Amino acid sequence: MIISIASGKGGTGKTTVATNLAVSIGSNVQLLDCDxxxxxxxxxxxxxxxxxxxxxxxxxxxDESKCTLCxxxxxxxxxxxxxxxxxxxxxxxxxxxxxxxxxxxCPEDAIKxxxxxxxxxxxxxxxxxxxxxxxxxxxxxxxxPLIRKVREFSNQVGVTIIDAPPGTSCPVIASMKGADFVLxxxxxxxxGLHDLKLAVEAVKILxxxxxxxxxxxxxxxDKVRTYAGQESIPIMMEIPFDRRIAEAYSRGELIVEHMxxxxxxxxxxxxxxxxxxxxxx
Ligand code: SF4
Ligand code: SF4
Numbered sequence: 001m002i003i004s005i006a007s008g009k010g011g012t013g014k015t016t017v018a019t020n021l022a023v024s025i026g027s028n029v030q031l032l033d034c035d036x037x038x039x040x041x042x043x044x045x046x047x048x049x050x051x052x053x054x055x056x057x058x059x060x061x062x063d064e065s066k067c068t069l070c071x072x073x074x075x076x077x078x079x080x081x082x083x084x085x086x087x088x089x090x091x092x093x094x095x096x097x098x099x100x101x102x103x104x105x106c107p108e109d110a111i112k113x114x115x116x117x118x119x120x121x122x123x124x125x126x127x128x129x130x131x132x133x134x135x136x137x138x139x140x141x142x143x144x145p146l147i148r149k150v151r152e153f154s155n156q157v158g159v160t161i162i163d164a165p166p167g168t169s170c171p172v173i174a175s176m177k178g179a180d181f182v183l184x185x186x187x188x189x190x191x192g193l194h195d196l197k198l199a200v201e202a203v204k205i206l207x208x209x210x211x212x213x214x215x216x217x218x219x220x221x222d223k224v225r226t227y228a229g230q231e232s233i234p235i236m237m238e239i240p241f242d243r244r245i246a247e248a249y250s251r252g253e254l255i256v257e258h259m260x261x262x263x264x265x266x267x268x269x270x271x272x273x274x275x276x277x278x279x280x281x
Contacts, residue, residue, distance in 0.1 A: 008195025013215035018163035024266035027128035028158030047124030059183035062071035066110035073102035188220030208238030
């Protein structure tokens with residue numbers, strides 16, 4: 001079972017939900033931190049890292065001695081990532097989506113692959129929990145390829161929790177695609193509602209069932225609840241504003257380990273997700 005924890009907007013408590021849910025479920029659980037531009041789940045999980053690997057993506061390298069400047073590579077590239085200017089073929093690595101098209105069409109076999117570093121992936125454990133995160137290289141603009149690499153570590157056996165990046169663009173889609181359930185974390189404010197609506201639209205396009213967690217639920221207004229009712233999206237948990245939760249977060253602590261009753265509430269949240277998936281299945 002793959003559960004993706006997402007939020008249209010940053011700062012809603014997505015990582016709090018992902019980490020506390022993951023440690024509450026028990027054994028045979030993975031937590032994948034796919035917020036590769038700013039991974040922070042490890043600060044709460046404190047895993048013992050066992051493995052680090054550098055992730056690269058193939059980009060073209062042109063052998064000018066073989067190139068006849070025919071332009072076929074530039075013609076096929078949908079991203080303008082390789083162009084012919086005067087007597088030179090110029091690849092733009094940062095624009096390349098690693099589709100391999102230019103290498104396939106080159107009649108002179110003048111294009112070879114080389115690796116462009118995307119970032120690193122770290123794998124570790126905390127008791128029964130397997131933890132994997134990706135960290136995008138500073139200056140790297142494309143995070144989806146690294147997110148897809150992190151997701152390759154999903155073992156498809158137990159429960160995989162994905163901490164998705166905030167927003168509704170390509171990195172989030174890469175973190176939600178193929179999930180069995182998307183848990184959207186929001187807050188009852190106009191900004192929260194605005195970004196929640198965008199996130200729900202994205203989830204609908206992907207055809208994945210979803211539910212809501214409302215954080216700081218006793219602040220703001222009722223518009224998020226009204227919207228959830230209109231869209232028939234179940235509200236699966238409400239987390240009221242509590243200074244102790246904010247303090248635990250600032251210390252890098254899990255609320256299920258420091259505040260009584262929360263582990264049971266997160267287990268209940270997991271049971272509700274299981275039930276929702278079961279009902280739909
Ligand atoms: S691999 Fe694909 S995206 Fe990259 S330069 Fe070649 S054709 Fe363009
Ligand atoms: S397709 Fe090959 S031969 Fe033609 S311009 Fe590109 S690199 Fe040169």
